[in-house]
Amino acid sequence: MGRPRTPLLDRERITTTALELVDEQGDFSVPQIAKRLGTQTGSVYHHVDGRDGIVELLRERVTSAIDPGTLDVTPWDAALEAWARSYRAAFAAHPKAIPLLMTSPVRAPRVLEHYERAVTLLLDAGFTPAEVMPVLIALENLILGSALDLSAPETMWELTEETPTPRLAQALAAVGEHRADQAFEVGLAGFLDHVRHILANGA
Template sequence: MARPLVPLISIDALVTAALELVDEAGDFSLPKLAKRIGVSQSSIYNHVSGREEILELMRGRIISESPYEIRGGDWEAALRTIVRSYRDAFARHPRLAPLLVLQTVQDHQVLALYENLAVALESAGFRGRDVLSAISTIDSFALGFALDLAAPDVVWAPPSEGFPALASALSNAGPADERGEAAFEFGLEILIAGLHSLLRSTVL
């Protein structure tokens, strides 16, 4: 086929289809992506540089789909808002998270998110390299919880004997999504409380 009158492929449609594949199957490949939008594999390379760029585009897409607004409020509220927004983005597409950990962040929206984090932490009173340490810590939390969303319902499946404390903890858990939600809120509280505590001990 020659060049069509209107392009058959748009980057938007490409990303949408790729995201659908990831949501359904936990992964995507160019042959499957091409089949879904009714196009040949090789045509895709006329629009993006390759698989990696598609992944990065998906990162940008889901972050954009989860907008947040920081108005006024104190640093604590800002921090909660940012972390929740980040987590919500991955909650909508849980299986995307594992595919993104191998790649460097380049997306502008995500950088802006970290900028907002840095501002909030400075206004909280953190200085010097503590700002970056705090960002790294928050990042680890957020990424870890995003990955948790992609985990199977039963994350740890201990044999029936030999792990009593773990088994007991698991027996107290409700359904998987509820457990994940409770754990995230719990973790966020710990994070905030820990930051407060560190601020107190360094300021004094």
């Protein structure tokens, strides 16, 4: 029996399967990947550097949806805003991956290169080295929190007669649809105003 034209197992298939599992249940295991691909667990390990290696493949896959061209926009604050929107969209497509990816060290070379570009953008704009990472981490916190919010139920507050909350009811009725998008716009505008102040006046 000849060998199949298409390999039954490779890093792309492993990554795709791991991401499917994460999208479904928020995590994955190597035996689950092997079972879904119809192979042995040991065979998966021949292609990846253990579970941590698969996590980094997932990181590369999810972040590959971030448009790198956003960091070439001018001026710097327009670039940061465009990057934030693209970053949010990439992670909003896989919200269950956020806790997994944000609680493990970043090792993937392509992702590190992306961070290098973001840091360079801020340094070239005039931020001091000490200011750069707090700015980037604060922006990521806003982006990832908002990406999770996009996956939340539309009704996050269940009002009951037992606990009268007329003002809350009024506010919820007034916000209408797309509350997550509206909240992101408020947060992003406030963030950008603050970092412009940092650049002009120091932290």
